[in-house]
Amino acid sequence: MAAPRVAVVGAGLIGLSTALRIAEVNPNCCSITLLSEQFSPNTTSDVAAGMLIPHTYPGTPIHVQKQWFKETFTYLFAISNSAEASEAGIHLVSGWQIFKNPSEAEVPFWSDIVLGFRPMSAAELQKFPQHSHGQAFTTLKCDCPPYLLWLEKRLKANGVQIHTRKVADLWELHSEYDIVVNCTGIGARQLVGDQQLFPIRGQVLKVHAPWVKNFIRDGDGLTYIYPGIDSVTLGGTREKESWRLSPDPGTTKDIFDRCCSLEPSLQRAQDIRVKVGLRPSRSCVRLQREVLSQGGAKLLVVHNYGHGAGGFSVHRGTAEEAAHLVQECIAALQGSSSRAKL
Ligand code: FAD
Secondary structure, rough: OOOEEEEEEEEEEHHHHHHHOOOOOHHOOOOEEEEEOOOOOOHHHHHOEOOOOOOOOOOOHHHHHHHOOOOOOOOHHHHOOOOHHHHHOEEEEEEEEOOOOHOOOOOOOOOOOOOOEOOOOOOHHOOOOOOOEEEEEEEEEEEHHHHHHHHHHHHHHHHOOOEEEEOHHHHHHOOOOOOEEEHHHHHHHHHHHOOEEEEEEEEEEEEOOOOOEEEEOOOOOOOOOEOOOOOOOOOOOOOOOOOOOOOOOHHHHHHHHHHHHHHHHHHOOOEEEEEEEEEEEEOEEEEEEEEEOOEEEEEEEEEEEEOOHHHHHHHHHHHHHHHHHHHHHHHHHHEEEHHHHH
């Protein structure tokens, strides 16, 4: 049979990283096209802080989430330690996760994957008089847009075709492609009618404060200061089922005040930009093969969406699993084509 034609729909972090992994594991075995309505800088992924601190998916076993995080951390750690690091926007960052209530300061499942995880010392805690406990560690951060643009460049180098296109129905791709990989983030709610998928609105500020070198995360995850290469991300909000993409000025002031109470030097921050994104949330990431049928015709689909608040932390691990599912689809197509010849 001719080389299978694979379409990956979506050009956020998940679509780009999934298309790249498919190209890496199937060199010359299939043609790959990336289709998306929006590209960087206009995706949810561009709004994110991009910190590798996992969110927990209640519907996915912890050992699976840990494996996704480990694969992602290992992959990005290697990039951070290469000549590509600055172009890819990947860097190590050290800091603190702090708690007011000692019962919240449990050792997380990912503590042995990040570097140097340990309880904070009494001297470190003096910086945070409102907090009694804390954890210090070093993790990785992906700066966006640079990381998305770097992935796009890698895709082009691997021969992936890239086109702007809004897909209204996966079936419209049936005559052009053999396998469709759905990485549409919150767009999947409309595209495949997934009612389990809902937005959690997040508003953040990107500020110029190059003297801030350490990350600070309040243990409840609502207030955070994440220094990147060119700007510091200040957060945040979590508004379930809100689809509003316009910034709220009252929330901007509230985020700024909360962050200044943890890091008073931010009072001097400049060039404050406000961003809003809709986290594509679900109880678990939808990583699944599906065969769609219509009037005797079949379309092989692999879903990879619903990464919620933790896409950056697990994207390489879920891309690996999605690429494996695409390989299974290719094997199924090759099997049915050789049976047809007999
Ligand atoms: P998106 O980036 O939204 O990409 C979806 C793509 O699909 C887009 O290109 C879109 O145009 C395309 N698309 C949708 N529908 C269609 C269609 N019908 N036809 C064609 N194309 C379509 N995660 C972390 O791990 N660490 C963090 O520090 C972090 N911070 C965050 C802070 C905020 C404020 C927010 C909002 C999120 C944060 N996240 C973080 C979560 C992370 O951003 C998401 O999990 C991740 O970006 C999801 O990526 P995605 O590719 O699935 O979605």
